[in-house]
Amino acid sequence: MSGEQAKLNRKDFVSDQDVRWCPGCGDYAILAQVQRVMPELNIPRENIVFVSGIGCSSRFPYYMNTYGFHSIHGRATAIASGLKLARPELSVWVVTGDGDGLSIGGNHLIHLLRRNLDINVLLFNNEIYGLTKGQYSPTSRMGQITKSSPLGVADHPFDTVSLALGADATFVARTVDTETQHLQSMLTRAVEHKGTSFIEILQNCPIFNDGAFEEVSGKGSRIQNQLVLEHGQPLLFGPEDARMGVALGKDMSPQVVNMESTPEEQVLLHDETNEALGFFLSRLERPEFPVPLGVIRAMDRPIYEKEVAAQAKRALSEMGQPDFNKLFCGGDTWTVE
Amino acid sequence: MAEVPSETTVREKPVEQVDTVVIRFAGDSGDGMQLTGTQFTNESAIAGNDIATLPDYPAEIRAPAGTLAGVSGFQVNFSEGRVFTPGDRPDVLVVMNPAALSVNIADLRDGGILVADSDAFTLSNIRKAGMDGDPLADASLNKRVRVFAVPLTRMTTDSIADMGLPKKTMVRCKNFFALGLCSWMFNRPIEQTLAWIGIKFAKSPALVEANTRVFKAGWNFGETTEVFVHTYEVKPAKIEPGTYTNMTGNRALALGLMAAASKAGKSMFFGSYPITPASDILHELAAHKNFDVTTFQAEDEIAAVCSAIGASFGGALGVTASSGPGIALKGEAMGLAVITELPLVIVNVQRGGPSTGLPTKTEQADLMQALYGRNGESPLAIVAPATPVECFNMAFEAVHVALKYMVPVMILSDGYLANGAQPWKIPDYDELPDISVRYWKGDLGFHPYLRNEDTLSRPWVIPGTPGFEHRIGGLEKDYNSGDISYDPANHERMTRVRAEKIERVNEDLNPLCVEGSELGELLMVGWGSTYGALAQATEELNAEGLATGHLHLRWLNPLPVEELKRIFARYKTIVVPELNMGQLVRILRERLLVDAIPVSRVQGQPFKVGELKARVKAIVEEGR
Numbered sequence: 001m002s003g004e005q006a007k008l009n010r011k012d013f014v015s016d017q018d019v020r021w022c023p024g025c026g027d028y029a030i031l032a033q034v035q036r037v038m039p040e041l042n043i044p045r046e047n048i049v050f051v052s053g054i055g056c057s058s059r060f061p062y063y064m065n066t067y068g069f070h071s072i073h074g075r076a077t078a079i080a081s082g083l084k085l086a087r088p089e090l091s092v093w094v095v096t097g098d099g100d101g102l103s104i105g106g107n108h109l110i111h112l113l114r115r116n117l118d119i120n121v122l123l124f125n126n127e128i129y130g131l132t133k134g135q136y137s138p139t140s141r142m143g144q145i146t147k148s149s150p151l152g153v154a155d156h157p158f159d160t161v162s163l164a165l166g167a168d169a170t171f172v173a174r175t176v177d178t179e180t181q182h183l184q185s186m187l188t189r190a191v192e193h194k195g196t197s198f199i200e201i202l203q204n205c206p207i208f209n210d211g212a213f214e215e216v217s218g219k220g221s222r223i224q225n226q227l228v229l230e231h232g233q234p235l236l237f238g239p240e241d242a243r244m245g246v247a248l249g250k251d252m253s254p255q256v257v258n259m260e261s262t263p264e265e266q267v268l269l270h271d272e273t274n275e276a277l278g279f280f281l282s283r284l285e286r287p288e289f290p291v292p293l294g295v296i297r298a299m300d301r302p303i304y305e306k307e308v309a310a311q312a313k314r315a316l317s318e319m320g321q322p323d324f325n326k327l328f329c330g331g332d333t334w335t336v337e
Numbered sequence: 338m339a340e341v342p343s344e345t346t347v348r349e350k351p352v353e354q355v356d357t358v359v360i361r362f363a364g365d366s367g368d369g370m371q372l373t374g375t376q377f378t379n380e381s382a383i384a385g386n387d388i389a390t391l392p393d394y395p396a397e398i399r400a401p402a403g404t405l406a407g408v409s410g411f412q413v414n415f416s417e418g419r420v421f422t423p424g425d426r427p428d429v430l431v432v433m434n435p436a437a438l439s440v441n442i443a444d445l446r447d448g449g450i451l452v453a454d455s456d457a458f459t460l461s462n463i464r465k466a467g468m469d470g471d472p473l474a475d476a477s478l479n480k481r482v483r484v485f486a487v488p489l490t491r492m493t494t495d496s497i498a499d500m501g502l503p504k505k506t507m508v509r510c511k512n513f514f515a516l517g518l519c520s521w522m523f524n525r526p527i528e529q530t531l532a533w534i535g536i537k538f539a540k541s542p543a544l545v546e547a548n549t550r551v552f553k554a555g556w557n558f559g560e561t562t563e564v565f566v567h568t569y570e571v572k573p574a575k576i577e578p579g580t581y582t583n584m585t586g587n588r589a590l591a592l593g594l595m596a597a598a599s600k601a602g603k604s605m606f607f608g609s610y611p612i613t614p615a616s617d618i619l620h621e622l623a624a625h626k627n628f629d630v631t632t633f634q635a636e637d638e639i640a641a642v643c644s645a646i647g648a649s650f651g652g653a654l655g656v657t658a659s660s661g662p663g664i665a666l667k668g669e670a671m672g673l674a675v676i677t678e679l680p681l682v683i684v685n686v687q688r689g690g691p692s693t694g695l696p697t698k699t700e701q702a703d704l705m706q707a708l709y710g711r712n713g714e715s716p717l718a719i720v721a722p723a724t725p726v727e728c729f730n731m732a733f734e735a736v737h738v739a740l741k742y743m744v745p746v747m748i749l750s751d752g753y754l755a756n757g758a759q760p761w762k763i764p765d766y767d768e769l770p771d772i773s774v775r776y777w778k779g780d781l782g783f784h785p786y787l788r789n790e791d792t793l794s795r796p797w798v799i800p801g802t803p804g805f806e807h808r809i810g811g812l813e814k815d816y817n818s819g820d821i822s823y824d825p826a827n828h829e830r831m832t833r834v835r836a837e838k839i840e841r842v843n844e845d846l847n848p849l850c851v852e853g854s855e856l857g858e859l860l861m862v863g864w865g866s867t868y869g870a871l872a873q874a875t876e877e878l879n880a881e882g883l884a885t886g887h888l889h890l891r892w893l894n895p896l897p898v899e900e901l902k903r904i905f906a907r908y909k910t911i912v913v914p915e916l917n918m919g920q921l922v923r924i925l926r927e928r929l930l931v932d933a934i935p936v937s938r939v940q941g942q943p944f945k946v947g948e949l950k951a952r953v954k955a956i957v958e959e960g961r
């Protein structure tokens with residue numbers, strides 16, 4: 001059966017389960033792109049595992065014809081960590097939501113990122129709790145009216161990307177559910193990256209938070225507001241006839257400059273390996289600034305499961321092949337005749 | 338310097354034969370009493386005695402020196418007969434300061450020996466211990482016990498004064514003086530101790546020399562001083578032939594889990610978050626990475642159990658260990674293992690609760706938590722080792738059951754088993770049974786909840802197996818297809834199947850074994866670490882003419898209800914002693930409809946045999 005790998009196509013990754021998201025949910029688009037990219041990755045289907053927590057987004061594994069584990073709220077990252085440590089050869093994917101990954105599961109997420117296991121994390125951010133029908137989440141904006149915040153959200157939200165960078169993630173990217181090509185290229189980059197790849201996917205929940213990302217996904221506004229990052233390229237955005245750039249002001253604060261009157265050298269160049277620039281980008285606040293999309297950080301750091309495997313190897317060479325009888329007699333012993 | 342003692346040293350003082358001795362070392366947390374006690378225990382084991390130990394240390398790593406809160410103790414019972422418990426009351430009490438005396442003196446039996454470091458009985462130390470006058474001079478104490486006031490600190494520093502060590506370092510050696518003195522007093526073999534000092538302080542040759550000299554000074558002091566008139570000897574116990582080592586419950590658990598995983602041909606994954614008194618299991622396993630063991634120190638207990646579940650999903654043997662508070666955090670994830678029907682071993686080394694409770698003290702109050710501490714109908718298999726050594730076998734059985742039935746199994750240990758030591762007859766690994774793991778061999782019609790007819794377990798098809806890609810999860814699944822199902826009748830069916838799997842574990846268990854009288858007046862039913870106290874009490878009660886049986890349950894879920902009913906029917910009174918407010922007793926009353934009577938103790942300490950007997954006898958009297 002493993003011979004089939006070579007000719008896999010999108011359909012091979014579609015499971016026999018009916019997809020049950022609400023009509024128009026951004027999750028459909030993400031699922032479609034993931035299923036489209038999978039055959040291109042040349043990973044045997046049986047070696048792919050999707051692990052999720054709880055939430056609308058976390059239903060994802062049931063729809064993928066791969067191995068899958070729909071677990072408990074917030075803990076997918078921890079389950080995936082154990083799985084990857086036990087089976088480093090598997091391609092492990094975590095699907096989580098802004099509530100699942102940043103609220104109840106925030107602790108596990110930051111620890112996964114700092115350890116840097118070679119796992120791909122897709123965080124569907126719809127700035128709302130979908131499955132529990134519309135309460136605010138840790139990414140909901142201040143003042144947002146939701147079922148549990150009739151007078152507006154009083155909590156300051158997390159910026160997902162800043163949080164991931166702060167947890168020392170080695171790969172952080174952002175994309176949008178409706179940007180099919182961009183989403184696919186981010187998935188491919190995530191797979192190529194060795195270490196934890198974290199992708200925030202801005203996802204529309206038409207039922208409880210419709211249009212939350214209108215500025216980056218709306219037909220009329222997306223060009224205005226998407227700062228599409230390319231390694232080594234200047235930070236430019238806006239329509240061809242009204243290009244804008246992001247520059248560093250004298251006080252080190254970000255500034256939007258008009259390219260008609262600004263020489264291109266003054267605009268910052270994107271560098272995925274520059275940690276300070278990554279933070280700088282993650283702090284660009286809408287609506288004053290555009291929303292950075294693309295790979296914000298990509299850098300190398302030792303991979304946890306490889307370090308663990310290296311230790312096991314070292315233990316074998318230093319302490320020898322396992323010998324239980326020797327182990328049992330490890331302490332002081334005495335013999336009764 | 339006095340003579341070097343050796344095997345050939347002629348003992349000049351008369352030797353008195355005794356059959357059993359209970360000795361307790363007590364001092365400040367910084368005085369090294371755990372070390373002293375442990376090494377004295379090793380000497381006694383090597384001397385061929387049967388032994389049981391009770392380390393008793395405070396939760397604070399270093400409470401203010403000299404205070405009552407900072408007192409740390411270590412008790413060992415060694416005998417030429419069988420030893421069941423560390424002993425109710427010490428025959429010998431060694432105290433390093435007034436606080437240690439104050440905390441422990443009431444336990445010393447009348448006529449017992451008190452050895453005290455008289456140098457530590459300064460006015461300020463005596464005040465810190467909340468006493469007025471010098472207790473060593475107290476007439477009534479001197480009448481009740483034999484007091485040996487030994488200038489232990491001064492003799493320690495004198496014996497190494499020429500080494501040029503800082504004063505503080507010299508004073509810290511004084512526990513070796515105490516160890517040397519007691520080794521002399523009880524004719525302990527000391528070669529191993531001398532060798533051990535060499536290894537323990539290998540990094541500092543000066544400390545090796547200092548501690549060796551102090552140890553010998555203690556020994557020689559006993560031999561030469563007028564203070565002690567004779568030494569004691571406890572003959573070797575009649576112990577089954579074999580090679581032995583001292584084993585604590587935590588170490589036995591770690592070794593048992595490793596051996597079982599290996600016998601099942603499985604990698605072992607251990608996810609854990611440090612907590613007293615379970616951390617030593619993590620330490621032990623982390624030291625054996627060459628045995629195909631991965632240890633993962635997770636960010637919290639939830640991540641610890643979840644990582645173990647992830648590893649089991651991947652085909653490894655997932656194991657996690659904690660104590661009560663951590664087990665509380667693992668609750669939801671244990672339910673996930675129940676509904677996804679994955680093998681998982683959860684160790685709970687119980688301690689005094691609720692909340693942080695008594696972190697370093699023992700208790701058996703998590704049985705209800707183990708049985709019911711999850712949402713929904715969520716049964717686990719539960720096993721409770723009775724002795725430190727049994728932790729090895731029970732770990733082995735737990736792994737077997739987890740893999741055979743695809744269920745989570747909880748091992749209920751406790752602080753007393755975890756740290757208590759006992760001679761372990763070292764098994765031959767090659768003679769331990771293999772644990773077979775069943776793999777899915779079929780082809781067509783696969784779904785992840787197909788069941789084995791005998792065990793009802795579902796197939797463990799692991800990621801990487803081509804053609805059997807499937808999804809599992811915490812939502813209820815359809816019995817016939819494995820798809821998500823909210824069907825009411827299906828939910829009941831699946832709930833019953835999960836319960837029935839645990840019931841079928843009964844078929845793998847050994848028949849129950851009653852010790853003491855086969856029938857009669859009284860049956861004591863216990864579980865876990867109270868075994869020793871109950872066994873001792875049973876022996877004594879029978880000797881006193883009260884026909885007493887002792888049934889110690891190893892598996893608490895499932896319970897062999899019919900077998901229990903038959904056994905219970907042979908006795909007039911059923912008593913259930915537990916270190917809690919009465920948990921097993923409630924289960925037995927409910928499941929068997931018997932009027933079993935609780936005997937509770939929740940003081941963070943094991944049962945004392947004398948007290949237990951008195952309470953049990955009162956119950957029998959009342960029933961007459």
Ligand SMILES: Cc1ncc(C[n+]2csc(CCOP(=O)(O)OP(=O)(O)O)c2C)c(N)n1
Pocket residue numbers: 054055056057058073096097098099100101124126128129130131132137669
């Ligand atoms: C322990 C626990 N607490 C609460 C819940 C209820 N719950 C389920 S999903 C969810 C929030 C989901 O929000 P998010 O992660 O943003 O996912 P979405 O549904 O929006 O995709 C909550 C609170 C639960 N299932 N388990």
Ligand code: SF4
Pocket residue numbers: 020021022024025026027056057126130131204205206207208
């Ligand atoms: S509630 Fe929102 S997030 Fe959930 S399925 Fe519906 S549209 Fe999608």
